[in-house]
Amino acid sequence: MSSSSSLGASFAIDMNDFSLLRFIPIWRRHFLSWRRYWLSSLMFAVGEPFIYMLGLGYGLGRLVPELGGMSYMMFVASGTLAFSIVNGATFEGMYSAFARMQIQRTWDAILNAPMSLSDVVLAEWTFAASKSVLSCVTFVGALVLLGISREWTLLLVVPAALLIGAVFAAIALIMCSVAKGYEFFSYWFSLGIMPLAMISGVFFPMSELPKALQTVSYCLPMSHAVDLVRPLLQGKISASVGLNIAVLAAYAIGGFGVAMALFRRRFAN
Amino acid sequence: MWGARMSSVLRFSDVRKSFGKGDAKREVVRGLSLAVQGGQCFGFLGPNGAGKTTSLRMALGQTEPDSGLIELLGYTMPADARRAREKVGVVPQMDNLDPDFTVEENLIVYSRYFGMSDSVAKSKVPALLEFAGLSGREKSNIAELSGGMKRRLTIARALVNDPAFIVLDEPTTGLDPQARHLIWDRLKALRAKGKTLLLTTHFMDEAERLCDHLAVVDNGVLIAQGSPRELIEKTIEPDVVEVYGDNVAALKDRVSAFATRVEVSGETLFAYTTTPKPLTDVLAQFQGIRVLHRPANLEDVFIKLTGRELRD
Numbered sequence: 210m211s212s213s214s215s216l217g218a219s220f221a222i223d224m225n226d227f228s229l230l231r232f233i234p235i236w237r238r239h240f241l242s243w244r245r246y247w248l249s250s251l252m253f254a255v256g257e258p259f260i261y262m263l264g265l266g267y268g269l270g271r272l273v274p275e276l277g278g279m280s281y282m283m284f285v286a287s288g289t290l291a292f293s294i295v296n297g298a299t300f301e302g303m304y305s306a307f308a309r310m311q312i313q314r315t316w317d318a319i320l321n322a323p324m325s326l327s328d329v330v331l332a333e334w335t336f337a338a339s340k341s342v343l344s345c346v347t348f349v350g351a352l353v354l355l356g357i358s359r360e361w362t363l364l365l366v367v368p369a370a371l372l373i374g375a376v377f378a379a380i381a382l383i384m385c386s387v388a389k390g391y392e393f394f395s396y397w398f399s400l401g402i403m404p405l406a407m408i409s410g411v412f413f414p415m416s417e418l419p420k421a422l423q424t425v426s427y428c429l430p431m432s433h434a435v436d437l438v439r440p441l442l443q444g445k446i447s448a449s450v451g452l453n454i455a456v457l458a459a460y461a462i463g464g465f466g467v468a469m470a471l472f473r474r475r476f477a478n
Numbered sequence: 479m480w481g482a483r484m485s486s487v488l489r490f491s492d493v494r495k496s497f498g499k500g501d502a503k504r505e506v507v508r509g510l511s512l513a514v515q516g517g518q519c520f521g522f523l524g525p526n527g528a529g530k531t532t533s534l535r536m537a538l539g540q541t542e543p544d545s546g547l548i549e550l551l552g553y554t555m556p557a558d559a560r561r562a563r564e565k566v567g568v569v570p571q572m573d574n575l576d577p578d579f580t581v582e583e584n585l586i587v588y589s590r591y592f593g594m595s596d597s598v599a600k601s602k603v604p605a606l607l608e609f610a611g612l613s614g615r616e617k618s619n620i621a622e623l624s625g626g627m628k629r630r631l632t633i634a635r636a637l638v639n640d641p642a643f644i645v646l647d648e649p650t651t652g653l654d655p656q657a658r659h660l661i662w663d664r665l666k667a668l669r670a671k672g673k674t675l676l677l678t679t680h681f682m683d684e685a686e687r688l689c690d691h692l693a694v695v696d697n698g699v700l701i702a703q704g705s706p707r708e709l710i711e712k713t714i715e716p717d718v719v720e721v722y723g724d725n726v727a728a729l730k731d732r733v734s735a736f737a738t739r740v741e742v743s744g745e746t747l748f749a750y751t752t753t754p755k756p757l758t759d760v761l762a763q764f765q766g767i768r769v770l771h772r773p774a775n776l777e778d779v780f781i782k783l784t785g786r787e788l789r790d
């Protein structure tokens with residue numbers, strides 16, 4: 210029997226028995242474990258973007274008076290907030306999910322209980338997206354404390370973070386599903402996420418980029434994440450909010466589908 | 479026949495499984511058929527790489543057979559795997575307790591996977607820990623537990639859903655004798671409660687002590703089965719004479735006339751016989767050797783069936 214037909218069979222089995230809620234106890238397991246490490250975990254995802262923000266905002270901000278109709282501090286704060294949201298899901302979906310799958314064998318333990326692989330992956334996905342929300346709440350709290358923004362629209366960053374988190378959690382899980390070890394994740398971070406941030410308007414406006422690169426960036430999810438988040442710091446809603454949400458939702462659902470298929474292949478034996 | 483089928487908890491018929499593709503393809507389970515009856519302690523024996531873990535994973539619906547039929551508690555596997563696992567307890571070969579959690583949290587978190595509410599999950603903890611000999615350890619971290627304690631906690635975790643059928647993959651490998659005896663004691667207690675057990679092991683003393691029925695597999699093929707007594711009687715001569723010395727190989731010819739089979743392994747000679755007296759009389763004439771006469775055991779059966787070469 211070829212592996213593709215057995216993959217098809219197990220997929221059919223899973224679909225027959227699919228449940229949208231069964232993953233919740235697994236999500237709660239991850240949350241309980243996070244509560245033990247919340248400080249270091251937040252430092253990891255929020256600390257770095259926050260330092261970029263302070264360094265660039267207070268440093269470069271003196272040289273660059275205004276950017277895209279806002280202070281540079283506001284520009285870079287909104288960009289790095291989006292970036293910290295991306296980070297939250299990315300770290301969780303790569304390093305933590307891989308540890309649970311491959312190192313601690315948590316997935317194996319769960320799969321001995323009446324859970325299926327789709328429950329396990331759904332829990333990883335939703336939990337990694339929740340980590341984006343946690344990153345976001347921490348970052349926004351700091352912005353409010355520092356007085357960088359105190360708009361009511363900051364509340365809308367939370368649902369935005371969930372959506373953006375869902376996108377980057379799915380992408381991180383795709384990386385996790387094909388990874389042999391942790392090194393692979395540093396490559397994705399340095400050669401994927403960082404360059405993506407550079408061309409997506411996190412640190413400087415996309416209008417400074419060559420036209421072709423702008424088009425590429427426009428087709429990728431991070432620019433839409435930045436677009437969605439940036440105006441919320443100024444009490445405004447993105448002019449292209451519908452498009453931003455549609456593109457992000459498409460990436461989230463498509464990405465999750467791809468991740469699920471790849472995990473099925475990895476677990477076929 | 480029909481009745482026997484009804485009472486079997488797990489059934490394999492002509493199950494095959496291979497790993498790898500093309501030239502690297504290797505069939506590791508090759509037409510396995512067996513049945514575990516309710517209330518039995520079924521021992522699944524075989525050297526390393528025989529296909530024991532792979533067979534258990536197929537039984538639990540975690541990997542799909544290439545062909546053949548598997549039925550677990552009346553459910554067809556792997557199609558109904560999730561539903562079947564609601565009623566099964568699993569003790570995996572590799573420890574996978576949650577290192578982030580305490581003893582108690584490990585049990586509660588695992589209970590939730592079976593759909594239990596927090597309060598039901600919590601209420602089960604004391605009895606489970608008592609059974610595992612871990613009372614008072616509720617708040618201990620996993621890292622503080624010894625190997626034997628971890629295994630016992632893993633067994634307790636496999637019991638959260640009060641399963642009728644418990645699968646244990648090498649439950650005592652890597653444990654010291656005291657810890658092994660404690661585990662055996664717990665497994666006997668489960669057996670006494672009427673649970674059906676399926677365990678893999680390569681310790682013959684363990685199999686002989688615990689199991690009612692044994693299946694010996696090698697290279698993915700079932701090579702013998704029966705009760706420990708039956709296997710010994712059926713497979714092997716009742717008496718074994720072991721001879722230790724520097725040059726026991728030289729004795730081989732002198733001894734063969736008095737034994738059915740003679741094997742030399744390193745500095746030990748094994749003579750298998752139905753009439754030990756003439757043999758021991760002959761051996762008494764030699765200087766510089768030590769002789770041990772004992773009844774045949776399961777280890778002898780295992781060695782006869784699977785050979786003396788190292789596996790791995």
Ligand SMILES: Nc1ncnc2c1ncn2[C@@H]1O[C@H](COP(=O)(O)OP(=O)(O)O)[C@@H](O)[C@H]1O
Pocket residue numbers: 478497498506524525526527528529530531532533
């Ligand atoms: N997922 C897998 N992919 C490839 N080979 C495997 C896989 N699982 C087991 N094997 C191989 O199958 C054989 C049987 O393994 P296993 O069932 O673990 O044996 P046992 O438990 O009896 O020691 C071994 O040679 C092992 O290397």
Ligand SMILES: [Mg+2]
Pocket residue numbers: 530531532571647
């Ligand atoms: Mg094994």
